[in-house]
Amino acid sequence: MVDVRSGRTGGPAPESANVTSLRQRNRALVLTHVLQSGRTSRGDLARECGLSLASATNIVGDLVAEGLVHETGSIASRGGRPITVVEPRPEGAYLIGADVGERGVAVELFDLKMTRVDREFRGGRDDETPETIAHDLDDALEALRERNPAAWPALAGVGLGLPGVVETAADGSQTLYAQSLGWPPVAVGDLIHFDGPVSAENGAKTQAMAELWFGAARGVEHALVALLGRGVGLGIIADGRLQHGSMSTAAEWGHTKIERYGQVCRCGNRGCVEAYVGADAILNAWRATGASFEGSGWGALGSLLDAVDKGDPAATGVLDDVIHSLGVALGSLVNLTNPQRVVIGGWVGVRLMEQHAARIADATKANALTRAGEQLEFVASTFGGDTVAVGAAIMPLETLVRDARPRPGDVPKSA
Structure with a gap:
């Protein structure tokens, strides 16, 4: 889950940096609440996220412009104006989560409401190796891409739930240590060939992420x-x-x-x-x-x-x-x-x-x-046998929550 509670150490930052950080924090809070609730309102967002109604309304407007949320109608209020309903926009982004097991891989495609769109299984051997896993992951991704071409341009990234310890180096590179399987250390980049963001974590931790975000x-x-x-x-x-x-x-x-x-x-x-x-x-x-x-x-x-x-x-x-x-x-x-x-x-x-x-x-x-x-x-x-894949897909979802996407019409600032 996006950690918006941790403090910053060191001396005071410039005012512009503080404002930007606050905006990012509030955006993350609002988007997280929309994703987790599935259906909410600006008033609820303001109350749950500790914001003014004006701030919540502005952030929702930004997220609508990013294509991540949309208004889906209204519900009656107690004597006032109808309350507008805000929900994740399913086609606003797609996420892939892969449960990499000891005898095959289950690769699942989710929309932004975390509804499973498609699934592909590969493997089933008794003697999986890093090489066979890499082959299976590539095959499964290609099969999903061929069946879901419209989703691919909006794909936010791939998350892998792996059978071992995953260490992340200072440069962001990741290595899998699967001692129980008798594998040598394996660079995560060698397990999958995907032209986009890839994140990996131990499968038990991705299961916990799924339960923390959406489950028990x-x-x-x-x-x-x-x-x-x-x-x-x-x-x-x-x-x-x-x-x-x-x-x-x-x-x-x-x-x-x-x-x-x-x-x-x-x-x-x-x-x-x-x-x-x-x-x-x-x-x-x-x-x-x-x-x-x-x-x-x-x-x-x-x-x-x-x-x-x-x-x-x-x-x-x-x-x-x-x-x-x-x-x-x-x-x-x-x-x-x-x-x-x-x-x-x-x-x-x-x-x-x-x-x-x-x-x-x-x-x-x-x-x-x-x-x-x-x-x-x-x-x-909560999710039975799909929990590791759901949790793996949350890794690119967390990146989407943390980092604002360019909006249509935005002009990149010159250096």
């Missing part, structure tokens, strides 16, 4: 957003902001330890959370009981849960262990961060929350301090 963490000052899939990740929201750490490695929860000398994790260490509640760990534990099933994804996990429903003791034991391990891992996080809400997402998390949300909540509270556990609520991810 919106308006929540302190939250944990957990991603359970083949990998296990986390987004920590504190004071309404997503936490990154000094080099964006904060919240690598999947590789914190819950058992000394425990199960071997894909990262090479032992006892990591992912080695107990990641999809491969869950299914390998079930296979070790003698169970026979097909696949290693959604269907296989569904087979496990179906077996639990039928009273299969081996499957029940596996699920019990998973929920216990998840409760231990989340309980420690609750003690560390004191969240108001825990959001569970990722395809494994979505399946577990469908029928076992109460058990997960109970296991977490049993492993947290009593008072901290009493202050918690648990919810499932």
